[in-house]
Amino acid sequence: MASTTATPEATLRQRNVPASSKKAKNGVSDDVETDKVPNAVAPAKAGSELEYKLALGLVTALAFLTRFWGISHPDEVVFDEVHFGKFASYYLERTYFFDVHPPFGKLLFAFMGWLVGYDGHFHFENIGDSYITNKVPYVAFRSLPAILGALTVSVVYMIMWESGYSLPACLVAAGLVLLDNAHIGQTRLILLDATLVFAMACSLLCYIKFHKLRHEPFSRKWWKWLILTGFALSCDISTKYVGLFAFITIGSAVCIDLWDLLDVKRPGGALTLPQFGKHFAARAFGLIIMPFIFYLFWFQVHFSILNRSGPGDDFMTPEFQETLSDNIMLANAVTIDYYDTISIRHKETKAYLHSHPDRYPLRYDDGRVSSQGQQVTGYPFNDTNNYWQILPPGPDDQKLGQHIKNHDLVRLRHIVTDTILLSHDVASPYYPTNQEFTTVPIGDAYGDRAADTLFEIRIEHGKANQEFKSISSHFKLIHNPSKVAMWTHSKPLPEWGFKQQEINGNKQLAQSSNVWLVEDIASLPADHARRAKPEKKVKTLPFLRKWFELQRSMFWHNNQLTSSHPYASLPYQWPFLLRGVSFWTQNDTRQQIYFLGNPIGWWLASSVLAIYVGIVLADQFSLRRGLDAMDRRTRSRLYNSTGFFFLAWATHYFPFFVMGRQLFLHHYLPAHLASALVAGSVVEFLFSTDSAESDYQPSKSGKKVAPTTKRRLSARERLAGQSMAGAWIATAVIMALVAFGWYFFLPLTYGYPGLTAPEVNRRKWLGYDLHFAK
Incomplete structure (x- = not known):
């Protein structure tokens, strides 16, 4: 042309x-x-x-x-x-x-x-x-x-x-x-x-x-x-x-x-x-x-359409969930009183606060010495060792039947071992900068170790004198003397910890991974008046507040997608097409x-x-x-x-x-x-x-002609x-x-037609991990 x-x-x-x-x-x-x-931009040269x-x-x-x-x-x-x-x-x-x-x-x-x-x-x-x-x-x-x-x-x-x-x-x-x-x-x-x-x-x-x-x-x-x-x-x-x-x-x-x-x-x-x-x-x-x-x-369209409670509720705060109709979590929320027996679950990893008679080893793998105290761990399943009784700060406090409120100081008694939760200035198993969590006998808890067993209930976005409730009150448990937050993560402990999660004290209080919730009040009968479910009206929140909350949650969970995947690849592999991803297979027809x-x-x-x-x-x-x-x-x-x-x-x-x-x-x-x-x-x-x-x-003179x-x-x-x-x-x-x-x-x-083993192997140009190669 x-x-x-x-x-x-x-x-x-x-x-x-x-x-x-x-x-x-x-x-x-x-x-x-x-x-x-x-x-x-220059004009086309052909066509x-x-x-x-x-x-x-x-x-x-x-x-x-x-x-x-x-x-x-x-x-x-x-x-x-x-x-x-x-x-x-x-x-x-x-x-x-x-x-x-x-x-x-x-x-x-x-x-x-x-x-x-x-x-x-x-x-x-x-x-x-x-x-x-x-x-x-x-x-x-x-x-x-x-x-x-x-x-x-x-x-x-x-x-x-x-x-x-x-x-x-x-x-x-x-x-x-x-x-x-x-x-x-x-x-x-x-x-x-x-x-x-x-x-x-x-x-x-x-x-x-x-x-x-x-x-x-x-x-x-x-x-x-x-x-x-x-x-x-x-x-x-x-x-x-x-x-x-x-x-x-x-x-x-x-x-x-x-x-x-x-x-x-x-x-x-x-x-x-x-x-x-x-x-x-x-x-x-x-x-x-x-x-x-x-x-x-x-996002406004997103919020306007999604007005019913659903599987995404757990990622949002109770205030956000109150804007959704038919929210089961809020409907089942029960006010918590002193002396109630409760189970506490970590919001992000879903692990329960757990303890058992076994103790921390004398020395960890890196040579650091532990307190050899009773282990406090995160456990993924419901168990009697997850039950804790919530006590007032003093042994003589007359608080039976009183509601616990935001910023109250409490003690947590482990029911099975009859010991009191404690944190102190001893390094945790995996984090030398974080404090160890353990338990001590009741006598020590009200004696020489009294201060180390006090914890503050700090409800997320809570107001002064706000009642502490099961399920709906997302909270941080703050160790009162040292001001560290109870925290856990998904990396399992060694065999001595039965592959359960480490619990320690995090100095970074603002992190969302410090948040816990009370899943249930084990000591409260199912027909108790406190479990009554009065009809609740759907509330509203300003759009920007909902948007900011969702953005924080989206960015945090996006950054947590770090686990390995069998078909994940690295950027240097992409321009050379070194590997792909298996989307679907059908064994009978050898299609993929x-x-x-x-x-x-x-x-x-x-x-x-x-x-x-x-x-x-x-x-x-x-x-x-x-x-x-x-x-x-x-x-x-x-x-x-x-x-x-x-x-x-x-x-x-x-x-x-x-x-x-x-x-x-x-x-x-x-x-x-x-x-x-x-x-x-x-x-x-x-x-x-x-x-x-x-x-x-x-021109030779350098001027244009x-x-x-x-x-x-x-x-x-x-x-x-x-x-x-x-x-x-x-x-x-x-x-x-x-x-x-x-x-x-x-x-x-x-995905079709199905290929024989020789045909599949002919397409493994760079060793692609294709199915049905045999």
């Missing part, structure tokens, strides 16, 4: 700027050089607008075909559909649940279920549960991510088109996503990643369209694309918190843009400080304030769904990232040696447009190296999309002669045509290889 050589006037027209315009309103020049902006539209239609049709083909298989719950399908059901039942991810993506699933008339009766309890038997409209649920996944391919194509790349470059970038098995596999199931990746891609596209209007600041279109960029960013972070990485990408480009606007030597004249302030305020409003408002809006990208496409994209870095380093080295091998426009695109895509890849990839939580291959999908954009850009750079020649040739003669221009056109033929050949070869990889791994992506 013949190349189209762009004139300066054509370049300006593509930027929506009149060729004759010298200065736009608000002091922004129309002739800002492309090497001064974060994402330079008419009709050809671009036809290619877009073809790519979109293929994207829908690859995502929807066989979407009804398997008709069973697959992998994390147990979570996100369940959450959709809870929304439809208006039952409160807890999840570490923001609500937007889950609300979309609930909306899809509502559209098809689903009532939420199925709770997706186990992988392999039948959708057909339980009459679940699972195809409708899976259609949502499939639609978004297909549209993501179109958005990738449009990003390249809007950035001014040639048709081959657009097809390479879109093709790497279109024929990627990981993107296909993740968008055919009831999972959040399709929403996340689509929103991330839209944020890049909207920002590029906004940036192309930089010479028309504060126009209607300028505002439209600024707000749409903010909305896309909001949808990104409202689906998963890793959507913050898109904010870093766009924010970095905006900072570069603002820095250039601040330059008094910028072409077209400097902005005044009030004009610059207007630009800054507009971007802050569109990319920070508006996204945050949208983000809060989805194994989450894995297209190895050829991933290795190609990762290689191109390295090539891009090499090109930039080589160019910088050449410039240092006085050699200039590129024209201004080519270098601008290489550093700014391709650099913007590389920035998107880096900001969506490198932050995972500092995360301590579980990580899986799907976390790389946004970065992989950005790497596909880089790949398309570099293909154009390598196969376009337009980058080898500038519109103006420098007029364009070459008409005869010379025709020669360039012929060379460009040969170049585009090379680009098309390269594109065809790349797509053929990628298509082979896509087709070869299709049985693992679609």
